Structures are given as structure tokens and as C-alpha cells.
Amino acid sequence: MTIIETLLREIPKYAEPALFNLYFAAVSLPIGFAFALLFALGKTSKNPIIRGLASAYVYAFRGSPLFIQFFMFYSIMLALNAVWWRPMGISWLMMNPLFIGPLALVMNTTAYTAEIIYGALRTVPRGELEAARAYGMTPYQVFRTVTWPNTIRIAWPAYTNEVVFLFHATALVYFTLPVIDGQRDIMNTARNFFERDYNAFLHFSVAALWFLAISMVIFFIFGLVYERLMRHMPKERTASRPRLRFGPKYIR
Amino acid sequence: MESEAFWLYDLVGEDIAFWIGYLTNGKHLNWYASFRFTIMAAVFGAILALVFGLLGAMAKASRFAPLRAVGSVYVGMVRGIPDVLFFLFFPLAFEQAVEWVLAMQVCTPESIAATQAKWPPCREANWLLTTNQYLILACVSLGIIYGAFTANVIHGAMRAVPKGQLEAARAYGMSDFQVLTRIHVRQMWVYALPGLSNVWMLLIKATSLLSLLQVADIVWWAGQLGSPNFLPQAGLVHGDWRWAYYIALFVFYILVTLLSEKAFNRLNLWARRGMPEEG
Numbered sequence: 001m002t003i004i005e006t007l008l009r010e011i012p013k014y015a016e017p018a019l020f021n022l023y024f025a026a027v028s029l030p031i032g033f034a035f036a037l038l039f040a041l042g043k044t045s046k047n048p049i050i051r052g053l054a055s056a057y058v059y060a061f062r063g064s065p066l067f068i069q070f071f072m073f074y075s076i077m078l079a080l081n082a083v084w085w086r087p088m089g090i091s092w093l094m095m096n097p098l099f100i101g102p103l104a105l106v107m108n109t110t111a112y113t114a115e116i117i118y119g120a121l122r123t124v125p126r127g128e129l130e131a132a133r134a135y136g137m138t139p140y141q142v143f144r145t146v147t148w149p150n151t152i153r154i155a156w157p158a159y160t161n162e163v164v165f166l167f168h169a170t171a172l173v174y175f176t177l178p179v180i181d182g183q184r185d186i187m188n189t190a191r192n193f194f195e196r197d198y199n200a201f202l203h204f205s206v207a208a209l210w211f212l213a214i215s216m217v218i219f220f221i222f223g224l225v226y227e228r229l230m231r232h233m234p235k236e237r238t239a240s241r242p243r244l245r246f247g248p249k250y251i252r
Numbered sequence: 253m254e255s256e257a258f259w260l261y262d263l264v265g266e267d268i269a270f271w272i273g274y275l276t277n278g279k280h281l282n283w284y285a286s287f288r289f290t291i292m293a294a295v296f297g298a299i300l301a302l303v304f305g306l307l308g309a310m311a312k313a314s315r316f317a318p319l320r321a322v323g324s325v326y327v328g329m330v331r332g333i334p335d336v337l338f339f340l341f342f343p344l345a346f347e348q349a350v351e352w353v354l355a356m357q358v359c360t361p362e363s364i365a366a367t368q369a370k371w372p373p374c375r376e377a378n379w380l381l382t383t384n385q386y387l388i389l390a391c392v393s394l395g396i397i398y399g400a401f402t403a404n405v406i407h408g409a410m411r412a413v414p415k416g417q418l419e420a421a422r423a424y425g426m427s428d429f430q431v432l433t434r435i436h437v438r439q440m441w442v443y444a445l446p447g448l449s450n451v452w453m454l455l456i457k458a459t460s461l462l463s464l465l466q467v468a469d470i471v472w473w474a475g476q477l478g479s480p481n482f483l484p485q486a487g488l489v490h491g492d493w494r495w496a497y498y499i500a501l502f503v504f505y506i507l508v509t510l511l512s513e514k515a516f517n518r519l520n521l522w523a524r525r526g527m528p529e530e531g
């Protein structure tokens with residue numbers, strides 16, 4: 001009985017820290033998605049310079065650990081602090097983990113999402129594109145009415161995984177960035193409690209429970225969006241309507 | 253000794269000679285040596301991940317329902333929870349479990365009463381891990397985490413082996429176990445390779461987390477070497493150079509990814525030899 005009581009007393013302590021994880025994910029994802037679209041289009045560009053730059057960016061940020069990327073961005077910001085940020089008087093913003101965290105996460109999720117969108121862009125049916133062009137649509141109209149709806153539907157299951165794993169990646173933020181004003185995320189809170197009474201099983205399990213619960217909620221919401229995106233398709237599972245599976249492809 | 257060093261100065265000039273000297277000083281040699289931790293974690297982590305993956309896949313495909321449930325929970329577990337949490341939890345939990353067993357052997361009521369801290373129960377039961385022990389625990393940790401991903405990949409690959417091949421083997425009078433070890437597992441690798449290459453990439457990236465387990469790995473040394481360096485005799489040697497060291501690590505990991513990708517492409521071509529072209 002006491003075990004359950006201890007658990008129940010422990011769980012609410014992570015509600016506020018969880019907001020920090022949610023903040024990092026919620027800020028990074030929309031910005032990252034917008035950039036990812038640009039990079040994905042850049043990867044399909046006919047201009048070899050744009051294509052090369054976009055591909056190199058995506059490769060670099062998918063091919064290196066997020067942990068290193070956090071350290072890299074933080075140290076670069078630290079080095080620029082004396083020359084730029086402090087003279088400009090924006091040190092309070094640029095050195096804030098609430099800014100650097102999303103910055104690094106945006107750079108990272110942009111690369112992963114761009115790869116997902118790029119993969120989806122290439123599977124858009126050629127015939128539909130040709131038909132749209134035959135109707136005399138401008139390139140923007142083709143993108144707006146044919147390419148984009150097809151792409152988002154194909155990319156959505158993979159993007160759902162990316163969102164869940166970006167949320168998991170927010171656990172790394174306070175391993176690399178300084179904690180100021182007691183702003184702690186779930187992992188940092190768990191480690192803090194652990195260092196007080198060395199009860200690894202309790203604190204880490206509850207932290208894991210929080211991550212699991214929020215991952216499930218994200219997955220549920222994205223599943224609803226997927227249903228809405230696919231509402232014109234027959235309900236049966238067919239090859240053109242794959243089941244949204246909670247299957248990880250890439251994490252960091 | 254000095255005359256020996258001067259030929260270098262004449263050859264490459266003062267600036268480059270300084271950089272050669274700087275990059276080969278004792279601390280930097282320690283940094284280069286610490287790459288062994290990362291490499292060992294990657295290699296042994298991968299071997300363990302393969303072992304756990306095979307066990308997990310077999311459990312998941314088992315006919316015995318509880319075993320199947322264990323396999324499913326194991327594979328599903330890593331999906332909802334960040335890998336860094338597991339990476340920290342397993343070694344800590346193992347350490348505490350050992351200390352708990354130890355405490356039952358060595359602790360007396362008096363020594364427990366004399367202990368102020370909450371853990372371990374008494375001072376005799378305290379287990380201070382060395383770097384190598386932490387490294388072993390980190391490898392096991394990586395093996396468990398990425399074993400779950402591997403299990404998923406292998407489970408899929410086992411089902412991708414054409415049914416006809418297995419039926420042919422059974423028609424030759426092989427037992428179930430013979431079909432599994434002689435045909436099924438051997439044919440499975442071709443289908444598993446692309447997925448395994450993905451898991452390997454994840455594993456490499458996860459080796460950057462070693463410093464969280466108090467292993468003085470490449471990331472820890474990069475932070476040490478880059479920090480502002482002040483010597484009483486020489487004044488400020490250099491300012492904050494951490495950015496340069498972290499960018500070096502960033503490039504290092506990209507190069508490792510590039511090389512692994514090439515190696516896996518080769519391996520895939522070799523494994524697919526004699527098979528019909530795809531698509």
C-alpha cells in the first residue's frame with residue numbers, strides 16, 4: 001500500500017517540470033516544420049548549389065548526436081556572448097536555455113523532418129502532377145493543390161514518430177544547458193530527487209511514466225489528425241492507407 | 253633536446269610548429285586516447301544489442317504466450333521512454349541492486365544505525381565503480397536499449413523470409429530447430445541489414461552520452477580542453493575554445509556516420525549477391 005501512496009505522492013511533482021519539456025517541443029516543432037519544408041524543397045531543387053547545401057545540412061544534423069549539437073550551440077553562443085550579445089544588450093535572451101534549447105532542437109528537427117518530407121515528396125504520383133500542369137496551373141498552384149496534400153498524407157505517420165522522438169529529445173536539454181531559476185525539466189527533476197535520497201527505482205520510473213503518458217497523448221492527437229487527413233479514403237486498411245504505427249524509425 | 257626541436261621550426265614555420273606542439277601536448281593525447289571508450293562502447297554495445305535483439309525477436313515470435321508478452325513489452329518499452337532515461341537508469345539500478353545484496357551480507361545493525369546517508373544502508377556495502385566498470389554497464393545499457401530496436405528489426409526480417417524456403421526445408425525432413433538455425437536465421441540477415449544499419453547509426457550517436465555515466469570520454473575531454481586555460485606562469489593560454497572542440501566532435505560523428513553508411517552499403521551488396529535485383 002505504501003508503495004502506491006509513495007507513487008501517487010511522487011507523480012504530481014513532475015507536472016511543472018513536464019511543462020518545460022512540452023514548451024521545448026511545442027516551440028521547436030512548428031518552426032522546425034516550416035524550415036524542413038524549405039530544406040526538403042531545396043533537396044529536390046534543380047540548382048546543384050541549393051541541392052548540395054540542403055542535402056549537406058540534412059546529412060550533418062541527422063548524422064551527429066543531438067547531445068553534441070547542444071554542446072556545440074551552447075559553446076558557440078557562449079563564445080559570441082562577449083563579442084556580440086553583451087554589447088548588443090541581448091545577452092539575457094541569447095544565453096537563456098529557454099532560447100538555446102529550442103534553437104538546437106529546431107536545427108535538429110529541421111533535418112529529420114526535411115528527410116521525411118523529402119521522402120514523401122518523391123512519392124507524389126507523377127500522373128497527378130502532369131494532369132495539374134496540363135490544366136495550365138502555375139507551379140505554385142500545382143504545389144498547393146497536388147503536391148502538398150499528397151506529401152502531408154504520406155509523411156504524417158513518420159512525422160508523428162519524429163514528434164514523439166523530439167519530445168523525448170527534450171530530456172537532453174538540461175543535461176547540457178545550465179539550470180537557471182530552478183527551471184527543471186522531467187529528467188533533471190528526477191536526477192535532482194535521486195541525488196537526495198538515491199531511490200533510483202521510484203524517481204526514474206515516475207519520470208518514465210510521464211514521458212510514456214505524454215508520448216501516448218501526442219500519438220493519440222496525431223492519430224486523430226491522420227484520420228481527418230485520410231477522411232476521403234475507404235476505412236479498410238489498404239496499401240494506400242497504411243495503419244499509423246507507433247514504430248520508431250530514427251531517434252537521436 | 254632543443255636542437256632536435258628546431259628542425260621542425262625551420263621546416264614548417266613558427267605558427268604550425270606551435271599548433272603541432274599544442275595538439276600533441278599531454279592533455280590532448282589523453283583526449284585522443286579517450287576515443288577508445290567511445291569505440292568500445294559502440295562495438296560491445298552493438299554485439300550485446302544483437303544478442304538481446306535475437307533473444308527479443310525469438311521471445312516475440314514464441315508460441316508460449318507469457319514469453320511473447322515479455323518480448324512485446326521489451327520491444328514496446330523503448331518507444332515511449334527516452335533512451336537517455338534508460339541509459340542512466342540501468343547502471344544505477346544495477347549498482348543499487350549489488351549494494352543491496354552486499355548490504356545483507358556485511359551490514360550489522362550497529363553499522364546501519366551509524367550511517368547517516370539514505371543509501372547504501374551501511375558504509376561497508378558502498379560500491380564505488382571504476383571507469384571500466386561504468387563502461388561495462390554503459391555497454392550493457394546500450395545493448396538493452398538498442399537490443400529492443402534490433403529485436404523489432406529482426407522480428408520483421410524473420411517474417412520477410414519467403415515461406416517457400418522454410419517449407420522446402422521442412423519437406424527435406426529438418427526439425428523445427430534445424431529450419432530455424434539452418435535456413436530461417438541465415439536467410440533473415442539480408443532483410444534485416446537495412447534496419448540494422450539504422451540501429452547502428454543510432455547506437456553510434458548514443459555513445460556520445462558516456463560522460464553522463466562518469467566516463468571521461470571524448471565529450472568530457474573536449475569540455476576540459478576547451479575551457480579557458482589560465483596558468484600562473486604564462487597568464488591566459490587561451491580563452492574559451494570549447495566551440496572549436498565541439499565542432500570537431502560534430503565533424504567526427506558525421507565522418508563516422510559517412511564511413512558506416514559506406515560499409516553497410518558494401519555489406520548489403522555482399523549479402524544480396526546472387527539474389528534477384530530489387531524493384
